[in-house]
Amino acid sequence: MKIYKCLSLVFLFCNIAAADNRQCDLSVSSVTLLDPDSTKSILGDDIKVLRSPDALYTQFYNKTGKEMLTAMFVSENNPTSFREMRVAKLDKKFLLNRKVLKNISKFTTGNGIYLGITEEQLVSQIGGPSEKIPDGEILRLKYQSHKQACILPSYVHGKYSYTAIYSFEYGKLSEMRLSLKHPAIDPD
Numbered sequence: 001m002k003i004y005k006c007l008s009l010v011f012l013f014c015n016i017a018a019a020d021n022r023q024c025d026l027s028v029s030s031v032t033l034l035d036p037d038s039t040k041s042i043l044g045d046d047i048k049v050l051r052s053p054d055a056l057y058t059q060f061y062n063k064t065g066k067e068m069l070t071a072m073f074v075s076e077n078n079p080t081s082f083r084e085m086r087v088a089k090l091d092k093k094f095l096l097n098r099k100v101l102k103n104i105s106k107f108t109t110g111n112g113i114y115l116g117i118t119e120e121q122l123v124s125q126i127g128g129p130s131e132k133i134p135d136g137e138i139l140r141l142k143y144q145s146h147k148q149a150c151i152l153p154s155y156v157h158g159k160y161s162y163t164a165i166y167s168f169e170y171g172k173l174s175e176m177r178l179s180l181k182h183p184a185i186d187p188d
């Protein structure tokens with residue numbers, strides 16, 4: 001019994017140490033949250049601003065037309081800086097008039113995550129989540145900086161909270177959301 005407790009403590013310590021070195025996933029296909037320079041270099045200057053009741057956003061397809069990147073702007077005054085990005089599979093019947101990024105075949109995060117991978121592949125790539133949320137056929141893995149699932153770079157550390165939600169449908173990654181929230185701007 002004493003050996004088991006000791007191994008459990010060693011395992012817990014190793015998981016905490018691993019989380020301390022893991023970088024939060026802040027980019028999709030080299031477009032980085034809160035980084036206007038990366039936005040311009042990948043998406044160009046001609047970014048179409050769309051409006052919904054609760055957000056300003058833009059959308060892009062990958063070159064196959066099977067994935068869509070939706071990016072939410074920080075503000076109307078800053079249409080090249082994003083606070084949240086969402087990548088999801090796209091049903092061809094919902095194709096809209098959006099710009100196609102011809103050089104991107106698969107939207108991939110900075111940590112190498114892309115739609116279609118398994119939960120095991122995700123966890124082996126970025127470690128365990130802060131929380132697992134089952135919802136019928138969908139399983140969501142949630143990573144949060146304030147729960148020490150990952151660390152933020154210095155330009156956002158202490159100013160923003162980070163959340164990434166990876167949704168699996170029938171065992172495959174079908175959607176991912178990466179977001180940074182500022183407590184004064186984005187209250188929960």
